[in-house]
Amino acid sequence: MIAEKQSFNRNLIVGILLAASFVTLLNQTLIIIAIPPIMSDFQINASQAQWLTTAFMLTNGILIPVTAFLIEKFSSKHLLIAALSVFSLGTLIGAIAPSFSFLLVARVVQGMGAGIMMPLMQTVMLTLFPPEKRGSAMGMVGLVTGFAPAIGPTLAGFLIVHYSWRSLFYTVLPVALIVLVLALFLMKNVTEQKQVKIDLVSVIFSTFGWGGLLYGFSIAGTAGWMSGQALGSIGVGVVALVIFITRQLKLKQPMLEFRVFNSPMFMITTILSVFVFAIMVGTQTLLPIYAQDVASFTALESGLMLLPGALIMGFMSPVTGKIFDKFGGKWLSVSGFSFITIALVLYANLSLDASLVWIAGIFAIMMNGVSMIMMPLMTAGINALPPHLIPHGTAMNNTIRMVGGSIGTATLISVMSHASLNTFLQEPKQAAMEGIQNAFMLASVLGVLGLLLAFRIKSKSGKAVKK
Known part of the structure; x- marks a missing residue:
């Protein structure tokens, strides 16, 4: 119809x-x-x-x-x-x-x-x-x-x-x-x-697959990666997801079309979207912890600290969208990951007495980079798909980004917690500071990997793949 x-x-x-x-x-x-x-x-x-x-x-x-x-x-x-x-x-x-x-x-x-x-x-x-x-x-x-x-x-x-x-x-x-x-x-x-008809078996395995992964990685950052809850949930998620994907590739009308990954452009842009989303969510989780537990800022100051960066991302997004339409996504992504990596390196070297303005300024640099990547990358990937695969492409992109953001945040929090608990420093704030620095060092590595992979994006989207 x-x-x-x-x-x-x-x-x-x-x-x-x-x-x-x-x-x-x-x-x-x-x-x-x-x-x-x-x-x-x-x-x-x-x-x-x-x-x-x-x-x-x-x-x-x-x-x-x-x-x-x-x-x-x-x-x-x-x-x-x-x-x-x-x-x-x-x-x-x-x-x-x-x-x-x-x-x-x-x-x-x-x-x-x-x-x-x-x-x-x-x-x-x-x-x-x-x-x-x-x-x-x-x-x-x-x-x-x-x-x-x-x-x-x-x-x-x-x-x-x-x-x-x-x-x-x-x-x-x-x-x-x-x-x-x-x-x-x-x-x-x-x-x-x-x-189209809904396949209830697919819905069940999708629920346990994506839900299991999200729950497992969400609690891993606090409960620990080796906890029974985290390992059990992730294990159930992986098994269910394997069955779900196998079933989708066999169905004539799959609930979620994994053949969108036949497009190299969609594959690369989705991976990079996961990188940038994990970095963004992880940073937005770590900074309030630093602000309130280490730098002794108030909750309101913590919120105001993130305000300029979020506004810059919002106001720059229409600008970067127009740039994408004219020149494609390659150099936007390269520039964006460059800004992000610089910001993460600066955060990895934060001190106990860093000013609110300095932290907010670095966050503004990072979010300017995110504005160059987030929507342009998704658009570049979707443009490489035929019209009938657009709903599957958007659903897949959103799902993978959410799982990636959950994994990235859990990893950074666990690195921070592990470093904080295992440091020989007696001062709690100094211990927390070291844990946060280590987490941002790991995030910096992810930024560099994203920067290198961004060079593989084509300046203009290629032809859409056929089903």
Whole structure:
């Protein structure tokens, strides 16, 4: 079944999609700042509280691979309405949650809506624009993905100081409902529907595969790589994923098409996307630890420290998108990884008395590099695929990036923790400083590897591979 023939305002649809993505991304950054007061209200420890982020990420990781099927099966309008409705329901449950268990359920429900949202938005954006204009279009996506995390920590800090953590959910809910109403009346279907059937066996193995890996690597950074939980979860994930991939290659209508990796350009850009996402998430995890545990900055100062870099990423993304459309992704990626590597080397040499301005300045350099890579790389990879593989390409890219980010963050945290615990230094701050330096040294190696691999990107995308 082909998408219904109807005229539509492309800019209006883009605006609705970007607004929907903005509210889901803003929600992710708000909850991190709210964890301490939530722990106090519900009398829970840090290990229990971290499930508020882990459960959200796990639900995302399980849902994203299924979105390729959903986008082919259902209209983009109905799917967007469903995603926003589910997300709004989760937000409402979170606002009125009488216990931690209800709050955890709320995060899972929110994760279901958000897990559908991002791949859907990217697929529709890539469908609306021809290959030669996709860089600029995805640059607008980068503006949203940079701006939402930029204001999130500062907004959350303000709301929590003056109100309660529930105000975060009450702030997000009306915005989500407004976007939902706009989608109901103004969104049009722009994707092509197919007569596809869901393979429940694939869904089960996908859930245990991606979910197992994400959970295992998420807890490895704190519980330890040799812990039974981490090893068992990763082991289950690997086995399930092998069965899942084998099954997808045999099915006539796979849930997730792994043949997208037949494209060398898609393969390279996906690997590099994992590198840059792991570095970005890892750095955003390490810096607040350094700021609050080592440099004794406040939580609000920690949020403000990341603000300039996030804003730079947001404002630069449309610029780098236009550069990509004109010149391709090779030299953008080379330049971007150069900036990132320089920033990581500087972070590896941080001192105990580094100023807030210095840390923020280095982060701004790094995020400028990320803006040159994140969306241009994804666009370059998708441009190398035929139109019918775009939903699978976006779902695959998002899934691999999420798993890679989880692995990268867990690795950096474990390196930091191991160095901190095994140092002979008696001063706790100095020990923590050494652990953070070692983690950034490892991240620097990843930056260099990314820089070397970036030279293998073609200046202009090659022809799309056939299925």
